[in-house]
Amino acid sequence: MPDSSMPVYEAMRTLRAVRRLREDPIPDDVLSRILQAAVWAPSGGNIQPWRVIVVKDSVKRQQIGDLYKPQWQGFEKSYRKGLAGLEGEALKKQERILAASNLLGDNLGKAPVLLVFCFNPKLMAITDAGLDRQSVVGGGSVYPAVENLMLACVNEGVGCTLTTLLCIEEVVMKDLLDIPEDWHTCAVIPLGYPRGKGHGPITRRPVEKMCFSDSFGQPLTI
Amino acid sequence: MPDSSMPVYEAMRTLRAVRRLREDPIPDDVLSRILQAAVWAPSGGNIQPWRVIVVKDSVKRQQIGDLYKPQWQGFEKSYRKGLAGLEGEALKKQERILAASNLLGDNLGKAPVLLVFCFNPKLMAITDAGLDRQSVVGGGSVYPAVENLMLACVNEGVGCTLTTLLCIEEVVMKDLLDIPEDWHTCAVIPLGYPRGKGHGPITRRPVEKMCFSDSFGQPLTI
Numbered sequence: 421m422p423d424s425s426m427p428v429y430e431a432m433r434t435l436r437a438v439r440r441l442r443e444d445p446i447p448d449d450v451l452s453r454i455l456q457a458a459v460w461a462p463s464g465g466n467i468q469p470w471r472v473i474v475v476k477d478s479v480k481r482q483q484i485g486d487l488y489k490p491q492w493q494g495f496e497k498s499y500r501k502g503l504a505g506l507e508g509e510a511l512k513k514q515e516r517i518l519a520a521s522n523l524l525g526d527n528l529g530k531a532p533v534l535l536v537f538c539f540n541p542k543l544m545a546i547t548d549a550g551l552d553r554q555s556v557v558g559g560g561s562v563y564p565a566v567e568n569l570m571l572a573c574v575n576e577g578v579g580c581t582l583t584t585l586l587c588i589e590e591v592v593m594k595d596l597l598d599i600p601e602d603w604h605t606c607a608v609i610p611l612g613y614p615r616g617k618g619h620g621p622i623t624r625r626p627v628e629k630m631c632f633s634d635s636f637g638q639p640l641t642i
Numbered sequence: 643m644p645d646s647s648m649p650v651y652e653a654m655r656t657l658r659a660v661r662r663l664r665e666d667p668i669p670d671d672v673l674s675r676i677l678q679a680a681v682w683a684p685s686g687g688n689i690q691p692w693r694v695i696v697v698k699d700s701v702k703r704q705q706i707g708d709l710y711k712p713q714w715q716g717f718e719k720s721y722r723k724g725l726a727g728l729e730g731e732a733l734k735k736q737e738r739i740l741a742a743s744n745l746l747g748d749n750l751g752k753a754p755v756l757l758v759f760c761f762n763p764k765l766m767a768i769t770d771a772g773l774d775r776q777s778v779v780g781g782g783s784v785y786p787a788v789e790n791l792m793l794a795c796v797n798e799g800v801g802c803t804l805t806t807l808l809c810i811e812e813v814v815m816k817d818l819l820d821i822p823e824d825w826h827t828c829a830v831i832p833l834g835y836p837r838g839k840g841h842g843p844i845t846r847r848p849v850e851k852m853c854f855s856d857s858f859g860q861p862l863t864i
Protein backbone atom coordinates (compact mmCIF):
# COMPACT_ATOMS: atom_id res chain seq x y z
CA MET A 421 0.00 0.00 0.00
CA PRO A 422 1.51 3.36 -0.98
CA ASP A 423 1.65 5.65 2.02
CA SER A 424 2.31 9.34 1.68
CA SER A 425 1.00 10.26 5.11
CA MET A 426 2.99 12.72 7.23
CA PRO A 427 5.79 11.69 9.60
CA VAL A 428 4.30 10.17 12.74
CA TYR A 429 6.18 12.52 15.09
CA GLU A 430 5.04 15.55 13.12
CA ALA A 431 1.42 14.45 13.50
CA MET A 432 1.88 14.02 17.26
CA ARG A 433 3.59 17.34 17.90
CA THR A 434 0.97 19.31 15.98
CA LEU A 435 -2.20 17.55 17.19
CA ARG A 436 -4.11 20.14 19.15
CA ALA A 437 -7.72 20.86 19.98
CA VAL A 438 -9.27 22.61 16.97
CA ARG A 439 -12.59 24.02 18.13
CA ARG A 440 -13.39 26.63 15.48
CA LEU A 441 -14.74 24.53 12.63
CA ARG A 442 -16.14 25.33 9.21
CA GLU A 443 -19.51 23.91 8.22
CA ASP A 444 -18.62 22.59 4.77
CA PRO A 445 -18.59 18.80 4.43
CA ILE A 446 -15.66 16.44 4.74
CA PRO A 447 -15.19 14.34 1.58
CA ASP A 448 -15.98 10.65 1.96
CA ASP A 449 -12.45 9.48 1.10
CA VAL A 450 -10.98 11.74 3.80
CA LEU A 451 -13.48 10.55 6.39
CA SER A 452 -12.86 6.97 5.35
CA ARG A 453 -9.12 7.24 6.03
CA ILE A 454 -9.80 8.86 9.40
CA LEU A 455 -12.09 6.00 10.43
CA GLN A 456 -9.62 3.38 9.17
CA ALA A 457 -6.95 4.88 11.42
CA ALA A 458 -9.20 4.38 14.45
CA VAL A 459 -9.89 0.77 13.48
CA TRP A 460 -6.15 0.02 13.25
CA ALA A 461 -5.73 0.72 16.98
CA PRO A 462 -4.89 -2.10 19.40
CA SER A 463 -7.29 -3.22 22.14
CA GLY A 464 -7.23 -5.76 24.92
CA GLY A 465 -7.35 -9.26 23.41
CA ASN A 466 -7.88 -7.56 20.01
CA ILE A 467 -11.58 -7.51 20.86
CA GLN A 468 -12.12 -3.95 19.58
CA PRO A 469 -14.92 -3.35 22.10
CA TRP A 470 -15.93 0.00 20.64
CA ARG A 471 -18.02 1.32 17.78
CA VAL A 472 -18.36 4.79 16.36
CA ILE A 473 -21.51 6.44 15.08
CA VAL A 474 -20.77 8.89 12.28
CA VAL A 475 -23.48 11.49 12.68
CA LYS A 476 -23.99 13.61 9.55
CA ASP A 477 -27.77 13.93 9.80
CA SER A 478 -28.35 17.63 10.43
CA VAL A 479 -31.34 17.17 12.75
CA LYS A 480 -29.47 14.73 14.97
CA ARG A 481 -26.39 16.94 14.99
CA GLN A 482 -28.50 19.86 16.11
CA GLN A 483 -30.09 17.75 18.86
CA ILE A 484 -26.65 16.70 20.08
CA GLY A 485 -25.50 20.31 19.93
CA ASP A 486 -28.51 21.37 21.98
CA LEU A 487 -27.56 18.81 24.62
CA TYR A 488 -23.93 19.93 24.63
CA LYS A 489 -24.49 23.66 25.02
CA PRO A 490 -25.78 23.75 28.62
CA GLN A 491 -23.26 21.10 29.69
CA TRP A 492 -20.43 23.23 28.33
CA GLN A 493 -21.84 26.37 29.94
CA GLY A 494 -21.93 24.63 33.31
CA PHE A 495 -18.40 23.33 32.87
CA GLU A 496 -17.11 26.71 31.74
CA LYS A 497 -18.06 28.26 35.08
CA SER A 498 -15.89 25.81 37.02
CA TYR A 499 -13.10 26.04 34.43
CA ARG A 500 -13.08 29.84 34.76
CA LYS A 501 -12.71 29.58 38.53
CA GLY A 502 -9.48 27.63 37.94
CA LEU A 503 -8.01 30.67 36.16
CA ALA A 504 -8.20 32.87 39.26
CA GLY A 505 -4.43 32.96 39.87
CA LEU A 506 -3.38 33.55 36.25
CA GLU A 507 -2.28 36.80 34.67
CA GLY A 508 -0.45 38.16 31.63
CA GLU A 509 0.21 35.83 28.69
CA ALA A 510 -0.91 32.71 30.57
CA LEU A 511 -4.31 34.28 31.25
CA LYS A 512 -4.62 35.54 27.68
CA LYS A 513 -3.94 32.06 26.37
CA GLN A 514 -6.64 30.56 28.61
CA GLU A 515 -9.06 33.28 27.51
CA ARG A 516 -8.42 32.35 23.87
CA ILE A 517 -9.08 28.68 24.68
CA LEU A 518 -12.29 29.63 26.49
CA ALA A 519 -13.46 31.80 23.59
CA ALA A 520 -12.95 28.93 21.15
CA SER A 521 -14.61 26.51 23.57
CA ASN A 522 -17.59 28.81 23.98
CA LEU A 523 -17.90 29.02 20.20
CA LEU A 524 -17.86 25.23 20.05
CA GLY A 525 -20.39 25.12 22.89
CA ASP A 526 -22.77 27.24 20.81
CA ASN A 527 -22.08 25.47 17.52
CA LEU A 528 -21.20 21.83 18.14
CA GLY A 529 -24.16 20.68 16.05
CA LYS A 530 -22.96 22.71 13.07
CA ALA A 531 -19.77 20.69 12.65
CA PRO A 532 -20.33 18.64 9.48
CA VAL A 533 -19.59 15.37 11.29
CA LEU A 534 -19.99 14.34 14.92
CA LEU A 535 -18.33 11.08 15.87
CA VAL A 536 -19.93 9.36 18.85
CA PHE A 537 -17.69 6.67 20.33
CA CYS A 538 -19.45 3.82 22.11
CA PHE A 539 -18.01 0.97 24.18
CA ASN A 540 -19.26 -2.26 25.71
CA PRO A 541 -17.71 -3.05 29.10
CA LYS A 542 -18.94 -6.65 28.89
CA LEU A 543 -16.41 -7.18 26.09
CA MET A 544 -13.54 -5.84 28.22
CA ALA A 545 -11.27 -7.38 30.88
CA ILE A 546 -11.15 -4.40 33.22
CA THR A 547 -8.42 -5.27 35.70
CA ASP A 548 -9.02 -2.25 37.93
CA ALA A 549 -12.81 -2.58 38.08
CA GLY A 550 -12.73 -4.13 41.55
CA LEU A 551 -10.24 -1.73 43.12
CA ASP A 552 -11.14 0.83 45.74
CA ARG A 553 -10.35 3.76 43.45
CA GLN A 554 -11.46 5.31 40.17
CA SER A 555 -11.33 2.79 37.30
CA VAL A 556 -9.72 3.84 34.01
CA VAL A 557 -8.47 0.60 32.42
CA GLY A 558 -11.56 0.13 30.21
CA GLY A 559 -10.42 3.26 28.43
CA GLY A 560 -7.30 1.39 27.37
CA SER A 561 -9.32 -0.41 24.71
CA VAL A 562 -11.03 2.70 23.36
CA TYR A 563 -8.88 5.83 23.61
CA PRO A 564 -5.97 4.42 21.59
CA ALA A 565 -8.49 4.32 18.72
CA VAL A 566 -9.54 7.89 19.49
CA GLU A 567 -5.90 8.99 19.46
CA ASN A 568 -5.26 7.24 16.14
CA LEU A 569 -8.31 8.97 14.74
CA MET A 570 -7.18 12.39 15.88
CA LEU A 571 -3.66 11.85 14.51
CA ALA A 572 -5.27 10.92 11.20
CA CYS A 573 -7.22 14.20 11.36
CA VAL A 574 -3.91 16.06 11.56
CA ASN A 575 -2.68 14.23 8.49
CA GLU A 576 -5.91 15.03 6.63
CA GLY A 577 -5.98 18.68 7.69
CA VAL A 578 -9.27 18.14 9.54
CA GLY A 579 -9.92 19.90 12.84
CA CYS A 580 -11.11 17.87 15.84
CA THR A 581 -11.27 17.87 19.61
CA LEU A 582 -12.07 15.16 22.14
CA THR A 583 -15.11 15.96 24.27
CA THR A 584 -16.58 13.78 27.01
CA LEU A 585 -19.17 16.12 28.56
CA LEU A 586 -22.06 14.37 26.83
CA CYS A 587 -21.58 11.27 28.98
CA ILE A 588 -23.67 13.26 31.45
CA GLU A 589 -26.53 13.16 28.92
CA GLU A 590 -25.99 9.51 28.06
CA VAL A 591 -29.58 8.43 28.57
CA VAL A 592 -30.80 10.95 26.02
CA MET A 593 -27.90 10.24 23.66
CA LYS A 594 -28.63 6.50 23.71
CA ASP A 595 -32.24 7.12 22.87
CA LEU A 596 -31.38 9.57 20.09
CA LEU A 597 -28.86 7.22 18.44
CA ASP A 598 -30.52 3.84 19.14
CA ILE A 599 -27.58 2.69 21.25
CA PRO A 600 -28.28 -0.78 22.76
CA GLU A 601 -28.49 -1.36 26.49
CA ASP A 602 -25.00 -2.92 26.84
CA TRP A 603 -23.28 -0.09 25.00
CA HIS A 604 -22.37 3.31 26.42
CA THR A 605 -20.83 6.54 25.14
CA CYS A 606 -17.31 7.73 25.94
CA ALA A 607 -16.47 10.51 23.49
CA VAL A 608 -18.05 12.92 21.04
CA ILE A 609 -15.60 14.30 18.50
CA PRO A 610 -16.70 17.10 16.18
CA LEU A 611 -14.87 17.12 12.86
CA GLY A 612 -14.57 19.98 10.42
CA TYR A 613 -12.06 21.93 8.42
CA PRO A 614 -10.50 24.61 10.61
CA ARG A 615 -11.66 28.23 10.49
CA GLY A 616 -8.28 29.37 11.78
CA LYS A 617 -4.81 27.87 11.59
CA GLY A 618 -5.93 24.40 12.63
CA HIS A 619 -3.41 21.97 14.03
CA GLY A 620 -0.04 23.36 14.98
CA PRO A 621 2.39 23.91 17.86
CA ILE A 622 1.39 22.50 21.25
CA THR A 623 2.33 23.31 24.83
CA ARG A 624 3.35 20.37 27.03
CA ARG A 625 5.43 19.87 30.16
CA PRO A 626 9.02 18.82 29.54
CA VAL A 627 9.70 15.08 29.44
CA GLU A 628 11.72 15.42 32.66
CA LYS A 629 8.60 16.50 34.56
CA MET A 630 6.51 13.59 33.27
CA CYS A 631 8.99 10.72 33.46
CA PHE A 632 10.87 9.26 36.40
CA SER A 633 13.61 6.66 36.75
CA ASP A 634 12.94 3.52 38.84
CA SER A 635 10.81 5.27 41.49
CA PHE A 636 8.01 7.82 41.40
CA GLY A 637 9.52 11.30 41.70
CA GLN A 638 13.10 10.20 41.06
CA PRO A 639 14.67 12.31 38.27
CA LEU A 640 14.90 10.73 34.85
CA THR A 641 18.42 9.51 34.21
CA ILE A 642 18.20 7.71 30.91
CA MET B 643 12.84 20.37 13.73
CA PRO B 644 13.89 17.83 11.08
CA ASP B 645 11.58 14.84 11.13
CA SER B 646 12.43 11.64 9.34
CA SER B 647 9.97 9.48 11.26
CA MET B 648 7.85 6.99 9.32
CA PRO B 649 4.47 7.83 7.77
CA VAL B 650 1.83 7.99 10.49
CA TYR B 651 -0.49 5.50 8.77
CA GLU B 652 2.34 3.02 8.33
CA ALA B 653 3.07 3.18 12.07
CA MET B 654 -0.62 2.56 12.86
CA ARG B 655 -1.12 -0.36 10.53
CA THR B 656 1.99 -2.16 11.76
CA LEU B 657 1.66 -1.56 15.52
CA ARG B 658 1.08 -4.95 17.05
CA ALA B 659 1.80 -6.62 20.37
CA VAL B 660 5.45 -7.68 20.37
CA ARG B 661 5.91 -10.04 23.32
CA ARG B 662 9.15 -11.85 22.49
CA LEU B 663 11.78 -9.32 23.50
CA ARG B 664 15.56 -9.34 23.55
CA GLU B 665 17.39 -8.42 26.74
CA ASP B 666 19.92 -5.99 25.32
CA PRO B 667 19.43 -2.36 26.31
CA ILE B 668 17.60 0.37 24.45
CA PRO B 669 19.85 3.37 23.72
CA ASP B 670 19.03 6.53 25.64
CA ASP B 671 18.30 8.59 22.54
CA VAL B 672 15.78 6.00 21.32
CA LEU B 673 14.07 5.82 24.71
CA SER B 674 14.05 9.58 24.90
CA ARG B 675 12.14 9.91 21.61
CA ILE B 676 9.65 7.26 22.73
CA LEU B 677 8.95 9.15 25.96
CA GLN B 678 8.66 12.47 24.13
CA ALA B 679 5.97 10.96 21.92
CA ALA B 680 3.92 10.07 24.99
CA VAL B 681 4.30 13.57 26.41
CA TRP B 682 3.00 15.13 23.17
CA ALA B 683 -0.40 13.45 23.65
CA PRO B 684 -3.48 15.54 24.43
CA SER B 685 -5.34 15.27 27.75
CA GLY B 686 -8.43 16.82 29.27
CA GLY B 687 -7.74 20.51 29.97
CA ASN B 688 -4.11 19.82 28.94
CA ILE B 689 -3.52 18.75 32.55
CA GLN B 690 -1.43 15.69 31.62
CA PRO B 691 -2.60 13.81 34.73
CA TRP B 692 -0.20 10.90 34.21
CA ARG B 693 3.43 10.09 34.90
CA VAL B 694 5.56 7.20 33.76
CA ILE B 695 8.21 5.38 35.76
CA VAL B 696 11.00 4.11 33.53
CA VAL B 697 12.16 0.98 35.34
CA LYS B 698 15.63 -0.16 34.27
CA ASP B 699 16.84 -1.34 37.69
CA SER B 700 17.24 -5.09 37.29
CA VAL B 701 16.12 -5.98 40.81
CA LYS B 702 12.91 -3.95 40.49
CA ARG B 703 12.24 -5.39 37.04
CA GLN B 704 12.59 -8.88 38.43
CA GLN B 705 10.22 -8.07 41.29
CA ILE B 706 7.65 -6.73 38.83
CA GLY B 707 8.14 -9.81 36.66
CA ASP B 708 7.56 -12.03 39.70
CA LEU B 709 4.29 -10.23 40.36
CA TYR B 710 3.21 -10.51 36.74
CA LYS B 711 3.84 -14.23 36.25
CA PRO B 712 1.05 -15.64 38.44
CA GLN B 713 -1.38 -12.96 37.25
CA TRP B 714 -0.72 -13.96 33.65
CA GLN B 715 -1.03 -17.66 34.47
CA GLY B 716 -4.41 -17.05 36.05
CA PHE B 717 -5.56 -14.97 33.11
CA GLU B 718 -4.28 -17.51 30.59
CA LYS B 719 -6.66 -20.15 31.96
CA SER B 720 -9.71 -18.00 31.30
CA TYR B 721 -8.33 -16.85 27.94
CA ARG B 722 -7.84 -20.48 26.89
CA LYS B 723 -11.47 -21.29 27.74
CA GLY B 724 -12.50 -18.63 25.23
CA LEU B 725 -10.77 -20.60 22.45
CA ALA B 726 -13.06 -23.63 22.87
CA GLY B 727 -14.95 -23.10 19.62
CA LEU B 728 -11.92 -22.35 17.41
CA GLU B 729 -10.20 -24.68 14.97
CA GLY B 730 -7.83 -24.64 12.01
CA GLU B 731 -5.87 -21.47 11.26
CA ALA B 732 -7.82 -19.36 13.75
CA LEU B 733 -6.89 -21.74 16.57
CA LYS B 734 -3.26 -21.91 15.44
CA LYS B 735 -3.04 -18.14 15.47
CA GLN B 736 -4.42 -17.98 19.02
CA GLU B 737 -1.97 -20.70 20.09
CA ARG B 738 0.90 -18.61 18.73
CA ILE B 739 -0.36 -15.59 20.65
CA LEU B 740 -0.65 -17.66 23.81
CA ALA B 741 2.86 -19.09 23.38
CA ALA B 742 4.30 -15.57 23.06
CA SER B 743 2.19 -14.38 25.99
CA ASN B 744 3.38 -17.28 28.14
CA LEU B 745 6.96 -16.42 27.26
CA LEU B 746 6.30 -12.83 28.31
CA GLY B 747 4.60 -14.10 31.46
CA ASP B 748 7.79 -15.95 32.38
CA ASN B 749 10.17 -13.18 31.33
CA LEU B 750 8.53 -9.78 31.79
CA GLY B 751 11.26 -8.72 34.21
CA LYS B 752 13.96 -9.47 31.65
CA ALA B 753 12.78 -6.80 29.23
CA PRO B 754 15.43 -4.07 29.43
CA VAL B 755 12.84 -1.41 30.24
CA LEU B 756 9.46 -1.60 31.98
CA LEU B 757 7.31 1.49 31.71
CA VAL B 758 4.81 1.88 34.54
CA PHE B 759 2.11 4.41 33.73
CA CYS B 760 0.52 6.17 36.71
CA PHE B 761 -2.46 8.51 36.85
CA ASN B 762 -4.08 10.81 39.38
CA PRO B 763 -7.90 10.86 39.20
CA LYS B 764 -8.00 14.03 41.33
CA LEU B 765 -6.48 15.87 38.36
CA MET B 766 -9.18 14.60 35.99
CA ALA B 767 -12.72 15.72 35.15
CA ILE B 768 -14.28 12.26 34.84
CA THR B 769 -17.69 12.91 33.35
CA ASP B 770 -18.88 9.31 33.64
CA ALA B 771 -17.73 8.79 37.24
CA GLY B 772 -21.22 9.22 38.63
CA LEU B 773 -23.06 7.04 36.12
CA ASP B 774 -24.58 3.68 36.95
CA ARG B 775 -22.17 1.80 34.70
CA GLN B 776 -18.45 1.09 34.28
CA SER B 777 -16.42 4.32 34.07
CA VAL B 778 -13.78 4.66 31.33
CA VAL B 779 -13.46 8.41 30.70
CA GLY B 780 -10.44 8.85 32.99
CA GLY B 781 -8.58 6.70 30.50
CA GLY B 782 -9.15 9.42 27.92
CA SER B 783 -6.37 11.47 29.52
CA VAL B 784 -3.87 8.59 29.75
CA TYR B 785 -4.22 6.06 26.94
CA PRO B 786 -3.74 8.58 24.13
CA ALA B 787 -0.23 9.00 25.61
CA VAL B 788 0.19 5.23 25.73
CA GLU B 789 -0.87 4.97 22.08
CA ASN B 790 1.55 7.72 21.05
CA LEU B 791 4.30 5.90 22.91
CA MET B 792 3.57 2.60 21.18
CA LEU B 793 3.43 4.24 17.75
CA ALA B 794 6.83 5.75 18.52
CA CYS B 795 8.07 2.25 19.36
CA VAL B 796 7.08 1.13 15.86
CA ASN B 797 9.05 4.02 14.40
CA GLU B 798 12.07 3.15 16.55
CA GLY B 799 11.91 -0.59 15.85
CA VAL B 800 11.28 -1.31 19.52
CA GLY B 801 8.88 -4.08 20.57
CA CYS B 802 6.16 -3.31 23.11
CA THR B 803 2.79 -4.46 24.36
CA LEU B 804 0.22 -2.85 26.64
CA THR B 805 -0.47 -4.88 29.79
CA THR B 806 -2.89 -3.96 32.56
CA LEU B 807 -2.87 -7.14 34.68
CA LEU B 808 -0.62 -5.60 37.33
CA CYS B 809 -3.39 -3.25 38.43
CA ILE B 810 -4.47 -6.27 40.46
CA GLU B 811 -1.17 -6.02 42.36
CA GLU B 812 -1.34 -2.26 42.70
CA VAL B 813 -0.75 -2.16 46.44
CA VAL B 814 2.56 -4.01 46.06
CA MET B 815 3.50 -2.04 42.93
CA LYS B 816 2.93 1.27 44.72
CA ASP B 817 5.14 0.20 47.58
CA LEU B 818 7.86 -1.07 45.25
CA LEU B 819 7.97 2.13 43.18
CA ASP B 820 7.21 4.71 45.90
CA ILE B 821 3.99 5.77 44.20
CA PRO B 822 2.16 8.42 46.29
CA GLU B 823 -1.28 7.80 47.73
CA ASP B 824 -3.18 9.89 45.15
CA TRP B 825 -1.54 8.16 42.19
CA HIS B 826 -2.45 4.76 40.76
CA THR B 827 -1.15 2.46 38.04
CA CYS B 828 -2.90 1.86 34.72
CA ALA B 829 -0.40 0.15 32.41
CA VAL B 830 2.89 -1.70 32.42
CA ILE B 831 4.61 -1.71 29.04
CA PRO B 832 7.70 -3.86 28.52
CA LEU B 833 10.07 -2.50 25.89
CA GLY B 834 12.79 -4.40 24.06
CA TYR B 835 14.11 -5.09 20.61
CA PRO B 836 12.11 -7.92 19.03
CA ARG B 837 13.39 -11.50 18.98
CA GLY B 838 11.22 -12.23 15.95
CA LYS B 839 9.86 -10.05 13.20
CA GLY B 840 8.58 -7.36 15.54
CA HIS B 841 5.89 -4.98 14.38
CA GLY B 842 4.11 -5.87 11.17
CA PRO B 843 0.73 -6.72 9.66
CA ILE B 844 -2.29 -6.63 11.97
CA THR B 845 -5.72 -8.24 11.92
CA ARG B 846 -8.70 -5.95 12.51
CA ARG B 847 -12.40 -5.98 11.69
CA PRO B 848 -13.34 -4.06 8.55
CA VAL B 849 -14.27 -0.41 8.99
CA GLU B 850 -17.86 -1.25 8.00
CA LYS B 851 -18.24 -3.48 11.08
CA MET B 852 -16.92 -0.81 13.47
CA CYS B 853 -18.58 2.32 12.12
CA PHE B 854 -22.25 3.20 11.71
CA SER B 855 -24.10 6.08 10.09
CA ASP B 856 -26.41 8.25 12.23
CA SER B 857 -27.69 5.39 14.42
CA PHE B 858 -26.06 2.45 16.18
CA GLY B 859 -26.15 -0.56 13.86
CA GLN B 860 -27.09 1.40 10.75
CA PRO B 861 -24.69 0.59 7.88
CA LEU B 862 -21.99 3.12 7.14
CA THR B 863 -22.91 5.19 4.11
CA ILE B 864 -20.21 7.80 3.88
